[in-house]
Amino acid sequence: MTELTRMTAVDLAAGIKKKEFSAVDVAKAHFDQIAAVDKKLNAFLFIDEDGAMAQAANVDKKLASGEFLGPLAGVPVAVKDIFTQKDIPTTCGSRILENWRPPYDSTVVSRMKNADMVLLGKVNMDEFAMGSSTETSAYGPTTNPWDTSRIPGGSSGGSSAAVAGFLAPLAVGTDTGGSIRQPAAVTGTVGVKPTYGGISRYGIVALASSLDQAGPFARTVLDAALLHQAIAGYDPLDSTSINQPIPDFVAAAKHKDIAGMKLGIVKEFAGEGYQAGVLNRFNEAVAILRNLGAEIVELSCPSFTYALAAYYLIQPSECSSNLARFDGMRYGLRVDDGDSSVEQVMAATRAAGFGPEVKRRIIIGTYALSSGYYDAYYGSAQKVRRLIADDFNAAFSQVDALISPTSPITAFKIGEKLNDPMAMYLNDICTIPVNLAGVGGMSVPIGLADEDNLPAGMQIMAPVMCDDRMYRVAGALESALVSSWGGLLLDKAPRL
Amino acid sequence: MSKLSRDELRSIADLARIALTEAELDQFSSQLDVILDSVAKVQEIVNDEIKPMSHALDINNVFRADVVGNSLSATDALAAAPASEDDRFRVPRILEEE
């Protein structure tokens, strides 16, 4: 039998139901793997072994008593440390929230609990999700299971490393400008950024409220679809959650037939800065899609050239406001010499509690929103956002979905770009327009780049509330690639 | 676009309630210049005709009914407080008036 940690979520759930192994066996196997290899990865910030083993035992008990269980019952999941989980530390990778235990569950967490999933613990991330490498975490960088001298992407790098490193079959992350898709691409995993409003943001510590969206990480398209299905849907606690029936992602992932679908390649996603090996794999994947019967067209979205600039105004602006509450008054760190005023304590707490990238973005955002600059910066960025949404609408009137490389490059070395913010920001050049428009985006592995033998990903983008289309394209592509590779891309990763 | 002066940076940091060190002021002012130069690009393609987009969703009027739900106990509310007294959050003396 396959090692439990290398099985897909689908197979784990089936095995548990058939009592080939118990949920407790599955959880135990994962904790053993975490104990064995996480010192190399530093994916987990908090391991909830007691809680998880109790959840797993409960699943076995329910199963023994003949209770009906959902499709992910007993399947372990790693939770990005941005989701609140009652009484479990939630740090967002920041000193300022060290030891904070929220008194409530995020909707995503409560839905996973209701689905009888086993929550293994909280995984690392760039501080407050600001970064593309998980290096800005106050708790040290997470490494890439393909090469531990390299980054696992970010900000959801703990989630991608946990899934790619076989510490968890599934993980949840969040994506504000690419923070699920880019880590998925550079670790050879599947990552999905759903339509904005598709999954509740309640209990997700906000980076940029109008851009943030939670989504699944998995090793296969079908596993991602199952997790997505479990956590998606309207939530009255989030005003921006869409009150409509959610599409059937699982059926779409199983569909495998894309004959007649029209896919668009955005001309603007190419050129300088794109690694040749990434583009090679992308072009091969396009050829496969064509062979599977899809019609491929090239089209232009001129405003996308301005997306990065607009994003680095809107996101810092919203974050400067969202992170104001971390002031040392109600929870988290307080730096107080006992003799200072509230104003001084707040400023000292924030100086000590936030890392440099967070400070940079708060300052940019504060500046961009201030009265003399609002129109030139924030106001203009919101107009660019409108143009980008218009370009997507025009594109989706011609094609069913859009495709591009997910990240222009493969995983880079830890420390390589940390002191060059602009170079770091370029990682998200293909993923950012998706968040600005609120449409869906997904990354699937398409092979290893020639130069460095590191994973590359293809991004599939679909219109609002049509996330099922991404699964249909990804399912078909994955199926073709897996048969050519003779297994998952991750099977080629070195054993840790 | 004008460069961010050191004084300007300091006053923005004050507004953002972050006590920056001299070293941070030095480092940030050069980095922020680069970033601000780059993001200023947004001004190139906008005009007065374009309606700013604040929300990705084209949905209005999302309300909830006026029905009382669960609250936290004072103990839970104050559990994470750095300091508390008489079931209230204790904060250092306040200099500025609002």
Next chain:
Amino acid sequence: MNLFEFENVITDFKPVLGLEVHVELNTKTKVFCSCPTNFGASPNTNVCPTCLGLPGSLPVLNEKAIESIIKIGLALNCQIAPWSRMARKNYFYPDMPKDYQISQYDEPICFDGFLDVLVPNGDDSSKIRIGIERVHLEEDTGKLTHAGGFTGRIHGADYSLVDYNRAGIPLVEIVTKIIPDTGELAPEVAKAYVATLRDLIRNLGVSDVRMEEGSLRCDVNVSLMPIESNQLGTRTETKNVNSLRSVERAVRFEMQRQAALLKAGERVKQETRHFHENDGSTSPGRSKEQAEEYRYFPEPDLLPIAPDSKWIEQLRSELPETPTAKRERLKQAWQITDFEMLAVVNAGALDLIEATVELGTDPSAARKWWLGKITRIANERGVELEQIDITPAQVAEIDQLVATGALNDKLARQVISSVIAGEGSPGEIVQKQGLAVVSDDSALLDAIKEAIVAMPEVVSKIQDGKLQASGALIGAVMKATGGKADAAKVRKLLFDYLGVSQD
């Protein structure tokens, strides 16, 4: 501090007013979460992740709050915006859990309305139309208590304590356009505006509007311009002026203070000021000379508010009778003049008198009790009429005792005082204190006989036909019975005893 004589302020300057009134809505739950809003709950028990601003929490708008503000807007003759957004007002303060307030910026839900108010002007009254600039929705802050030090004020405190029960209670801010050209009436206009607004909102049933509990709070902007100029002067904003009387005093004080400065060739500083209830003065607060930097931007966690005309018309149809219409109706019913009605309104007695009349009391009697003894007690205590501990039912009971002859007016006033002092119901007080009119003929006759013996010369005058002289005898009898006799009855018994016809 120098103050200029009020009469002289008016000859040299034109006051310009602006009023910002905050009203806490009486929704069952807070504006963005389902925590209850009851006043006086134990500290930090009406709180949840959202109103504590915990990381990850999100706001969801209370529909009732939107309906309430639209009703206020309609009652103030405002336009209702077909599309508006909430906005974040960013500033750090420990009473604000998120360090930003969800409010509205350049897109208020209601705008451009007016409210007519009546102010006494000599023996007549003037109707003044106050323009309404905007009516917007926002959230209240937590409550700070300053500890250590001596004063309980923010300055000199060692530390402060925060209770977030109030944080997130819906607040409606009503901002007037500038109010020019009110001259010497300015203080009265300000007071009448707040009183009229309070009645209007109470009448809508959307707020308790209790100034003493802070559910209606008023900021008063005052500036002066020289009489020959049309150039607006520098204004001050006196914060948290929390009674009708204080509104009037604050305006008067600021006019006198600013005039003294300008007369002395000094300038008025743009600042917020604090009002002091004890002496009616104001003192400087925060300087507003530097533009504030609130970095407003549209609230991304909430979607736009776009009431359609059907909803607005539905809300309009639910509006109760307006205070103006109500005054007109009651003026007719009670058969009183505009001026008399104004006295009723300015005393804050309209609803109290209406309730008393509904219990069967004659309108003129009800007005007499409320505007007389009870208003005097309220004035002595410096509180609003409605805060005095006597109910319309108790006043109606007292009036009934007078109507049946059990009490006379003097005794009735004594009973009113005792009821207010908490000594019991009118019936109990009459019993306990033996206040009932003396109607025992023999007791009265004994007193009459004593008076006759004491004042034989008065008796001769009466017997000579000078009936008006009887007053001295009646007075003596009243005095002897401690005021408990019915004067008409004494007169009859006296004349019967003397065998003189009353006519």
